[in-house]
Amino acid sequence: MKILVADAFPKDRLSDLAALGLEVEHRADVSAGDLPAAAADASILVVRSKEVSADVFDRAAALSLVIRAGAGVNTIDVAAASQKGVYVANCPGQNSIAVAELAIGLVIALDRRIPDNVAALRAGRWDKKRFSEAAGLYGRTLGVAGLGAIGREVATRALALGMRVLAWSRSLTAEGAKALGIERAPDLLSAARASDVLSLHLPLSRETRGVVSREVLLAMKPNAALVNTARAELVDQAALLELVRAGRLRVATDVFAGEPAKGQAEFQSELAQLPDVYGTHHIGASTAQAQDAIARETVRIVEAFVRSGEVPNCVNVARKTPARARLVVRHFDRVGVLANVLGIIREAGINVEEVRNTIFEQAQAASCAIDVGERPPDALLERIRSRRDEVMFVDCFDL
Numbered sequence: 001m002k003i004l005v006a007d008a009f010p011k012d013r014l015s016d017l018a019a020l021g022l023e024v025e026h027r028a029d030v031s032a033g034d035l036p037a038a039a040a041d042a043s044i045l046v047v048r049s050k051e052v053s054a055d056v057f058d059r060a061a062a063l064s065l066v067i068r069a070g071a072g073v074n075t076i077d078v079a080a081a082s083q084k085g086v087y088v089a090n091c092p093g094q095n096s097i098a099v100a101e102l103a104i105g106l107v108i109a110l111d112r113r114i115p116d117n118v119a120a121l122r123a124g125r126w127d128k129k130r131f132s133e134a135a136g137l138y139g140r141t142l143g144v145a146g147l148g149a150i151g152r153e154v155a156t157r158a159l160a161l162g163m164r165v166l167a168w169s170r171s172l173t174a175e176g177a178k179a180l181g182i183e184r185a186p187d188l189l190s191a192a193r194a195s196d197v198l199s200l201h202l203p204l205s206r207e208t209r210g211v212v213s214r215e216v217l218l219a220m221k222p223n224a225a226l227v228n229t230a231r232a233e234l235v236d237q238a239a240l241l242e243l244v245r246a247g248r249l250r251v252a253t254d255v256f257a258g259e260p261a262k263g264q265a266e267f268q269s270e271l272a273q274l275p276d277v278y279g280t281h282h283i284g285a286s287t288a289q290a291q292d293a294i295a296r297e298t299v300r301i302v303e304a305f306v307r308s309g310e311v312p313n314c315v316n317v318a319r320k321t322p323a324r325a326r327l328v329v330r331h332f333d334r335v336g337v338l339a340n341v342l343g344i345i346r347e348a349g350i351n352v353e354e355v356r357n358t359i360f361e362q363a364q365a366a367s368c369a370i371d372v373g374e375r376p377p378d379a380l381l382e383r384i385r386s387r388r389d390e391v392m393f394v395d396c397f398d399l
């Protein structure tokens with residue numbers, strides 16, 4: 001079985017993959033355009049930020065699993081993977097501390113203008129007067145949009161700085177916020193209005209694309225700051241550029257529209273050129289600690305898949321299948337028994353959605369849960385029951 005690792009990945013962990021009996025191909029520099037050809041004969045594909053387009057799933061007939069060695073799966077055509085029955089998994093939480101550390105670093109950098117201090121000194125200029133205008137962070141409000149793995153780490157660190165934390169997130173309740181020592185905003189607009197710094201930690205999805213709209217940006221206090229270590233596409237980039245140019249907002253961003261997927265490339269960004277914008281090079285996850293944790297988690301996923309067929313952290317298995325009823329069939333563990341049961345279900349024109357067969361010690365008996373698209377008529381259950389030399393017990397209940 002071949003695994004293609006199509007981005008940077010630690011050598012030791014490549015050896016771990018090989019030790020699982022896999023044929024490992026490491027092509028960190030393969031371009032997104034060449035990925036469909038490169039992955040054509042791979043069973044497992046590992047990527048970081050490289051785009052995995054529908055073409056990859058069209059061409060790679062053997063592909064069964066794509067692992068995002070990171071958190072955000074927006075660079076993978078998950079819908080195309082689902083149509084071809086390919087698992088997509090990620091490594092949630094493994095780089096959250098690294099991203100939170102960067103986000104907090106950017107919050108402090110914005111307040112004290114640390115990059116400008118450094119640049120002025122490098123240019124031979126002493127400007128204590130200009131750089132003595134920081135407001136300070138203690139007692140000020142940090143808005144957190146998306147209180148998941150990263151948002152929580154950011155909130156913890158902001159509380160340690162004595163900041164007030166106001167979070168907006170899909171499933172956050174007032175009680176949940178209280179338990180964390182923070183406050184809950186009812187919507188993004190309210191969070192934006194009340195924050196001195198708004199830090200984004202949402203995934204990029206159909207619902208969140210452009211969620212930081214012109215209206216949200218305009219709701220922010222004059223001279224407030226936006227910190228984006230999530231994805232550029234969350235934010236209306238044209239409005240952002242306009243408001244920063246007008247001196248209404250300050251920005252620190254680790255992510256850019258159209259940023260290169262490669263480690264080194266020419267890159268021009270109007271936003272990054274502005275004096276009120278501090279840009280970093282999508283390095284949120286790029287600490288040795290985080291990369292080690294991500295790589296180990298990737299190996300864990302591959303190992304589980306190779307050994308048991310299970311896929312930890314799978315993001316595209318249906319949460320609810322169209323199944324409406326479950327048959328439980330206890331049967332003798334013999335050749336053809338399940339095929340006969342499934343044949344009877346097929347003859348009734350009923351679709352089987354999921355099957356889980358469990359074998360008991362000594363491999364004499366098994367219990368099979370068969371989830372089906374509609375409740376089978378009693379006569380069908382009777383037909384299965386009547387196969388007494390194969391079947392011990394049959395029951396059916398609605399889902």
Ligand SMILES: NC(=O)c1ccc[n+]([C@@H]2O[C@H](COP(=O)([O-])OP(=O)(O)OC[C@H]3O[C@@H](n4cnc5c(N)ncnc54)[C@H](O)[C@@H]3O)[C@@H](O)[C@H]2O)c1
Binds near residue numbers: 146207229254
């Ligand atoms: N800069 C980097 O290097 C870097 C590294 C890791 C992650 N990221 C980005 O950060 C994102 C967040 O990562 P995470 O690990 O915290 O993910 P996560 O899934 O743990 O957290 C996301 C949070 O957003 C909330 N959310 C999702 N959709 C929402 C919606 N429509 N409205 C309101 N809330 C919503 C979720 O409930 C969850 O609490 C990733 O998806 C990725 O894009 C960037």
Ligand SMILES: O=C(O)CC[C@@H](O)C(=O)O
Binds near residue numbers: 069071095286
């Ligand atoms: O791999 C990277 O460097 C970026 C990862 C980050 O964007 C993520 O979503 O985990």
